[in-house]
Amino acid sequence: MDDLFLIISFLSFAAIIIFAILAVIQFAKKDSQKGKKQIKFTGIAGAIMVVSFIGFGLTSDSSDTTKNDKEKVETATEPKEETPEEKALAEQKAKEEAAAKAKAEEEARLKVEQEASVAVTWQDKVKEIATMDGTSTEKYDAVMLYAKDYPSTEAEIKEFEQYIIAEYKSKNYVADINNAEYMLSNVFRANVINNFYGEDNTPINSFASDFYQNTKYTYRGVDTLDSSAVRSNERQMDKALKEMGK
Structure with missing residues (x-):
């Protein structure tokens, strides 16, 4: 125009x-x-x-x-063409964001697991095992598997120690070997103590080991209450109590 x-x-x-x-x-x-x-x-x-x-x-x-x-x-x-430096920074940022997201998801998962483990006490778990269908050996194996990874605390270990010593002194620990929940609870306590101390050759660790042996074998019907193995373990427990001044 x-x-x-x-x-x-x-x-x-x-x-x-x-x-x-x-x-x-x-x-x-x-x-x-x-x-x-x-x-x-x-x-x-x-x-x-x-x-x-x-x-x-x-x-x-x-x-x-x-x-x-x-x-x-x-x-x-028109799109602006990125420089190699800008591309590298963008890729690094994407990786960091992905790592942060994965970490947050993992922390959330662990939190849920921890809350679930706190909600179900070891007493609840042992009771559940004691009432399930199966032989005494199968129930014993299930308790041992649970005790293996149980996250005990030092305060709880001291509580378990005092309990099994009191039960042994009163002779209640083999008074009712057909009571699955009671016997399995004692198996659990003694095994958790042994797991806590590991290979330490201390009087309480030795006591818990003999207590565990007698509880395990009498509950499973391997040994009778007057068997030589049971009596031998009780002598060892008496010796360990003297060393502890109990």
Whole structure:
């Protein structure tokens, strides 16, 4: 559109020159009427030229603005190419976020497991095992498996120690060998004590080991209460109590 206005402007300029020359010629011939007519045409051509220049200027500015806007849009929409450093940082950030997410999920899982383990006490677990279907040996094996990974505390170990010593002194520990829950509870306590001390050759560890042997074999029917093995273990327990001043 701006090109059209520019052409009209040039043509108008040419018309002005032509009409001006013709006006001069007519006035030279003393024909003022035609001269004025040519001047009138010159004015009209001049007006057209002015209007054409104005139109050219407006359309030119509009075209430039549209072109600039188009370039801005293209620049804005064109994706910025990442540098190797930026790519490396983005990858590192993604890895860190993934690691943080995995850590949070693992911590949440462990928390749930810990809460579940706290909710179910060892007494509940032993009672559950004692009442399940199965032989005494099968129940004993289940308690031993549970005791193996039981997270005992030092305070709880001291409580278990005092309990089995009191039960042995009162001779209650083999008074009812058919009471599965009671016998398995004692097996559990004694085994947890042994697991806590490991290979330490201390009087309480030795006492718990002999207590465990008698409880285990009498409950499972391997030994009778007056068997030589049971009596031998009780002598060892008596010896350990003396060493502990009990």
